[in-house]
Amino acid sequence: MASALPGLPLAAAVGEVGEGFFKERTGATLPCQARPSHLFCWDWATEHINRFGTPTVQQFELVVISVLIGFAIAFGLALLAHRFRLLQWPLLAGTGILFAIPSVAFFLLLLPITGTGRETAIIALSAYTLQIIYRNVMSGLANVPESAKDAARGMGLTDRQILWRVELPLAIPEIVGGLRIATVSTVAIATLAVFVNAGGLGTQIYSESNLTFPTAIIIAGGIAMLMALAFDAVFLTVQRLATPWRRAAAEASA
Amino acid sequence: MAPGGGGGVGVSAFLPHPFFAGFGGAIEFIFNEQESTVTGGKKVGGIEQVLELAWTQIEVSLLALALAILIAVPVGLYFGHKGTGELVAVGIGNAGRAVPELAAIALIAAVIGVGVVTLTIVLAVLGIPPILTNTFVGIRQVDRAPVDAARGIGMTEPEIVRKVELPMAVPSIMTGIRGASINIIATATIAPLAGVLTLGDFILGENVYGADGVLAGAILVAVLALIFEFALAGLQRRLTSKGLRLQAQ
Amino acid sequence: MNPPTQGYKVAPVPAAEVTGQSQSGASSVTYRGATKRYANASAPAVDHLDLEVAAGEICVLVGPSGCGKTTSMRMVNRMIEMTEGDILIGGESIKRRDAARLRREIGYVIQQVGLFPHRTIAQNIATVPQLLGWDRERVRARTSELLDLVGLDPELADRYPVQLSGGQQQRVGVARALAVDPPVMLMDEPFGAIDPINRERLQNEFLRLQAEIRKTVLFVTHDIDEAIKMGDRIAIMKEHGRVEQYATPAEVLMAPANEFVEDFVGADRALKRLSLMRVRDIRLWKAPLARAGQATAEVRAALDAPEVEVPYALLVDDRERPRGWLTTRDLAGDTVPATADAPLGPVLETGDVMRDALADLLQGESMYAPVVDHGGAVVGILSVEIISEFLASPEAKTEEQPAVERPRG
CATH class of the missing domain: 3.40.50.300 (P-loop containing nucleotide triphosphate hydrolases)
Structure with missing residues (x-):
């Protein structure tokens, strides 16, 4: 069997940090750095918090761009499948396959085609969101009460008007729900963009020298989770604002 | 993947240049052992190494998935049937999605140490949220009329869970299991960071395996993930009653 | 089904x-x-x-x-x-x-x-x-x-x-x-x-x-x-x-x-009451019966009798099955003709539910309908008037006929 990680000293991979590591980065050995098993080093953190700025912005950009592209494609596909029922199953299966391929593998499968960099990461991340968004738009449209559509038809709305004025507004909760899940997952997965040199918080978790330094991992991972929670909160608010009738119903029943 | 089945020098010749040229080398890497182009003289690739790494990945993934199912399904069934703990069950699902796998693996490697057992446990933990949430939601969404009827004709609560709610929630539970499987396979791919050598070793070890090795790893992982996905989709079909399938149409 | x-x-x-x-x-x-x-x-x-x-x-x-x-x-x-x-x-x-x-x-x-x-x-x-x-x-x-x-x-x-x-x-x-x-x-x-x-x-x-x-x-x-x-x-x-x-x-x-x-x-409970009764449960009226070839004088006399409640004579065949209502024109001759001038209209059976019977009467736009037994023979006449009288009568209040009758084991 071939060795473990190349470029990553074997010792580092099993939990020891090279002697020069902290000096090289901080210029001085802080007390808590003496023990690698020390979970969190506040001193190091306060001193180096700045280095997480750029990766955070990169991560944010990766997520926003990928989800926007993913939404545009998935929404279009869903409208297509809504119009042409025959496409429903193949599209579900197709997006399902993209969804099932682990992101790391997806990134690297694109290497011979798009090389390394942000584009590659964005393609893979967008592809990953397709299934989630597509499925939610479809089920949102499917759950629109037949009576509402029938009434709209009876009032003389065209199919297109019914879609944009009745079906889609009523499907908003599920569509936004899909966006919410897709975005939160993408935040987590975008840390893997480091493997195609696309930047992001992954750079602070996995780089050749600090894989085993828990403080950096915790900070980077923590920022990613906070970002995910922030997106979650934003989408929940959007969902509420976009569906005033649901609030009215909730108030009426309270 | 019979030895020699697709191997040979000629493969790349059939692939249109320049887009897919890279894949030819990767496929050769999978089937034929070769000398590392990076670290001089080391033998890398070949079907034997591929199968060995693949087996490790399959083993930890299956074990972790089984463990996750064993924990999450009963818990989801219990709370779903009782109808309590919705915030927790759904919250765990949401939180689970937000955990970056890379950070999880890296932290485990740094803090706890490495080994198949630790890895399996970590993977199982990552697999629990989608199964738990989908089981809970699946049970909650079971049409209340059959459950009321089941109770009314004298089923005990465990019988209701076993004979009515569980079979009716199979599609939702299986969706959760498929989601967990995707998480687990993906995370197992970066398991070499934690010292367990899976197919991800090819991906993460460009310095040993070269560009062909990285691509080969990506192909292999994708294929493995799809095999799991199709197997679970097939299982879902088998476990879903025909009556429910007819209803879904 | x-x-x-x-x-x-x-x-x-x-x-x-x-x-x-x-x-x-x-x-x-x-x-x-x-x-x-x-x-x-x-x-x-x-x-x-x-x-x-x-x-x-x-x-x-x-x-x-x-x-x-x-x-x-x-x-x-x-x-x-x-x-x-x-x-x-x-x-x-x-x-x-x-x-x-x-x-x-x-x-x-x-x-x-x-x-x-x-x-x-x-x-x-x-x-x-x-x-x-x-x-x-x-x-x-x-x-x-x-x-x-x-x-x-x-x-x-x-x-x-x-x-x-x-x-x-x-x-x-x-x-x-x-x-x-x-x-x-x-x-x-x-x-x-x-x-x-x-x-x-x-x-x-x-x-x-x-x-x-x-x-x-x-x-x-x-x-x-x-x-x-x-x-x-x-x-x-x-x-x-x-x-x-x-x-x-x-x-x-x-x-x-x-x-x-x-x-x-x-408010329609009076009508609902009708669904509890059958035609045989009510006292029916009598109409003079006439057979083809019978002397019309005889029929006219029957129509004038005080106990007759229906002002028309019913034409029946030899097995007393209703054939039609005789009009004054039918009775203008010496003998009763073989076919009646007025159509028969609805024919009811003794087992019919009263509400259905009323519906038949109203639908057929007839005041009267002959009621027949199993063999098809006339046993009486049901009229809209009988039904409305029944609904208004104090007798109705004490009537305790069971709902659509059920066989008892």
Whole structure:
């Protein structure tokens, strides 16, 4: 069997940090750095918090761009499948396959085609969101009460008007729900963009020298989770604002 | 993947240049052992190494998935049937999605140490949220009329869970299991960071395996993930009653 | 849907299977101050309900929504646990029984049917027998017997619920409830979700079935017409499960106990009364009968007689079957002609339900209609006037003819 990680000293991979590591980065050995098993080093953190700025912005950009592209494609596909029922199953299966391929593998499968960099990461991340968004738009449209559509038809709305004025507004909760899940997952997965040199918080978790330094991992991972929670909160608010009738119903029943 | 089945020098010749040229080398890497182009003289690739790494990945993934199912399904069934703990069950699902796998693996490697057992446990933990949430939601969404009827004709609560709610929630539970499987396979791919050598070793070890090795790893992982996905989709079909399938149409 | 063409067959389950049974296979149900109080509600949902349902009777609990009728029913199989009081089945308190075992001995049919979508029709029906551990052969035999009993094609056994119509599904629901021949059945708006035509068919089928199986049935509905049709007795409930009147349908219609019942039964209760009667139950009028070739003078004399109530003569054949109404022009000659000038209009049978008879009269735009017996011979004349006189008469108030008559076992 071939060795473990190349470029990553074997010792580092099993939990020891090279002697020069902290000096090289901080210029001085802080007390808590003496023990690698020390979970969190506040001193190091306060001193180096700045280095997480750029990766955070990169991560944010990766997520926003990928989800926007993913939404545009998935929404279009869903409208297509809504119009042409025959496409429903193949599209579900197709997006399902993209969804099932682990992101790391997806990134690297694109290497011979798009090389390394942000584009590659964005393609893979967008592809990953397709299934989630597509499925939610479809089920949102499917759950629109037949009576509402029938009434709209009876009032003389065209199919297109019914879609944009009745079906889609009523499907908003599920569509936004899909966006919410897709975005939160993408935040987590975008840390893997480091493997195609696309930047992001992954750079602070996995780089050749600090894989085993828990403080950096915790900070980077923590920022990613906070970002995910922030997106979650934003989408929940959007969902509420976009569906005033649901609030009215909730108030009426309270 | 019979030895020699697709191997040979000629493969790349059939692939249109320049887009897919890279894949030819990767496929050769999978089937034929070769000398590392990076670290001089080391033998890398070949079907034997591929199968060995693949087996490790399959083993930890299956074990972790089984463990996750064993924990999450009963818990989801219990709370779903009782109808309590919705915030927790759904919250765990949401939180689970937000955990970056890379950070999880890296932290485990740094803090706890490495080994198949630790890895399996970590993977199982990552697999629990989608199964738990989908089981809970699946049970909650079971049409209340059959459950009321089941109770009314004298089923005990465990019988209701076993004979009515569980079979009716199979599609939702299986969706959760498929989601967990995707998480687990993906995370197992970066398991070499934690010292367990899976197919991800090819991906993460460009310095040993070269560009062909990285691509080969990506192909292999994708294929493995799809095999799991199709197997679970097939299982879902088998476990879903025909009556429910007819209803879904 | 194929209405059963032959009588239902029922094989009784050995009495050991079920307890508290009377000899007829049904048990009485007795409410004794049964009360349900919810923790967060100020007033009880059901307040000290006392009610006695005799073995083998259909007792309909009817009332506006929220009156506690469903709660009252669901306390019997402990789907809702009462807070106070007791309910006895066959004289035995349900409180001492294990809830699941108790329910296996009580048939349960609900509006939404609640068939298990993942099990075939046969498996659905076999649910309780399987819970009781019957052997496979016995389960199979009972299943096909029940399919036959509720008038379903045996070929449906291997279908899934989603493949059946609403009416067929509810028949399966009834079959499932009857699987172990329970002495008591609870039915919560069982036909409420079914279209009017099929509902009526299912109601009639169930009445015919009940005539055979004679279960004690608690039947919940909000539809007074259904209550009148299905009930041996009706309990009309107001809020908190208070019974305003507990009586036969006829009594409820003739003598509503109070204003609430009167309102609930509706302004058209006079018409509803008609659905409780058959044509033979009322005193019919006489019309002079005339045969072809008879002297018209004779017929004219008959028309002038004081006791004649119908101002026209009815032409009949030699077996007294009606042929048509004779007009003055028909009687202008010396002898009665072979065909009548005026068309016959509707002909009623003695067994017809009065409400249907009235509908026929109105539809045929005729004042009078001959009533015939089984052989087709005229036995009298029914007129719109008779019906309206009956509805206004004090005699109607004391009339206690049972609802559409049911065969008694």
